[in-house]
Amino acid sequence: xxxxxxxxxxxxxxxxxxxxxxxxxxxxxxxxxxxxxxxxxxxxxxxxxxxxxxxxxxxxxxxxxxxxxxxxxxxxxxxxxxxxxxxxxxxxxxxx
Amino acid sequence: xxxxxxxxxxxxxxxxxxxxxxxxxxxxxxxxxxxxxxxxxxxxxxxxxxxxxxxxxxxxxxxxxxxxxxxxxxxxxxxxxxxxxxxxxxxxxxxx
Numbered sequence: 065x066x067x068x069x070x071x072x073x074x075x076x077x078x079x080x081x082x083x084x085x086x087x088x089x090x091x092x093x094x095x096x097x098x099x100x101x102x103x104x105x106x107x108x109x110x111x112x113x114x115x116x117x118x119x120x121x122x123x124x125x126x127x128x129x130x131x132x133x134x135x136x137x138x139x140x141x142x143x144x145x146x147x148x149x150x151x152x153x154x155x156x157x158x159x160x
Numbered sequence: 161x162x163x164x165x166x167x168x169x170x171x172x173x174x175x176x177x178x179x180x181x182x183x184x185x186x187x188x189x190x191x192x193x194x195x196x197x198x199x200x201x202x203x204x205x206x207x208x209x210x211x212x213x214x215x216x217x218x219x220x221x222x223x224x225x226x227x228x229x230x231x232x233x234x235x236x237x238x239x240x241x242x243x244x245x246x247x248x249x250x251x252x253x254x255x256x
Contacts, residue, residue, distance in 0.1 A: 070166055077224055113212070120213040121220035128173055130224070 070130075077130040081122055085139050088114045092146050099157050115143060166226075173226040177218055181235050184210045188242050195253050211239060 091111060119140055125131035187207060215236055221227035 070169065073166065073169065073224065073226070077220075080220065080223055116209070117212065117216040120216045124173075124176065124217040124220060125224075127176055128169060128221075128226070130169070 074130045077125045077128075078135065081118070081125060081131065081136070081139060084118050084121065085143055088118060088143055089146060092143075092150050095150055096153060099153055111147060115140075115147070118143075170226045173221050173224075174231065177214070177221060177227065177232070177235060180214050180217065181239055184214060184239055185242060188239075188246050191246055192249060195249055207243060211236075211243070214239075 088111065091107070091114065095107060095111070122131065122136040122139060126133050126136050184207065187203070187210065191203060191207070218227065218232040218235060222229050222232050
C-alpha cells in the first residue's frame with residue numbers, strides 16, 4: 065500500500081470513478097434498449113442506488129483532495145443527463 | 161490540490177472515513193436512547209443508506225490503495241455490531 069505517488073493517486077482515483085460511472089452508463093443504455101419490450105420494468109431503484117454509491121465515492125475523493133470538485137460534479141452531471149433522457153424515453157413509451 | 165504527500169493522504173483518508181463512521185455511530189446512539197419513547201420509528205432506511213454510502217467510500221479508498229482492506233472492514237464490522245445491538249433492543253422493546 066501507498067507505493068503510488070500523489071500524482072499517480074489522482075489519476076488512479078479518476079480512473080476508478082470513471083470506470084464506475086461507465087458501468088452505470090451501460091446500465092442506463094441497457095434500460096434504453098429494453099424500453100420497447102413489453103412490461104419491461106424501469107430499474108429506477110437500482111440506478112438510484114448506484115448513483116448514490118458513486119456520488120459518495122466522488123465526495124470522498126474530493127474531500128481527500130485527489131479529485132477536483134468540478135471534475136467530480138461533471139462525472140455525476142453527465143450521468144444525470146443520461147438518466148433524464150432515459151426517463152423522457154420511458155414517459156413517451158408509456159404514452160404511446 | 162494534491163499538496164499532501166501519500167502518507168498524509170492515507171491518514172487523511174482514514175480520518176475522513178472514521179469521522180463518517182462516527183456520525184452513523186451517533187445516529188444509532190440516538191435511536192437507542194429514543195427506543196423507550198412511544199411509537200418512535202426505527203430509522204432503518206436512513207441507517208442502511210448511510211451504511212451503504214460509507215461502505216462505498218471505504219471500498220473506493222481500498223481500491224485506491226490509501227486504506228488497508230482489513231482496516232476498512234473493521235470500521236464497517238464495528239458499525240454492524242452496533243446496529244445489531246440496536247435491533248436486539250428494538251425487538252425486546254416491541255415484545256414488552
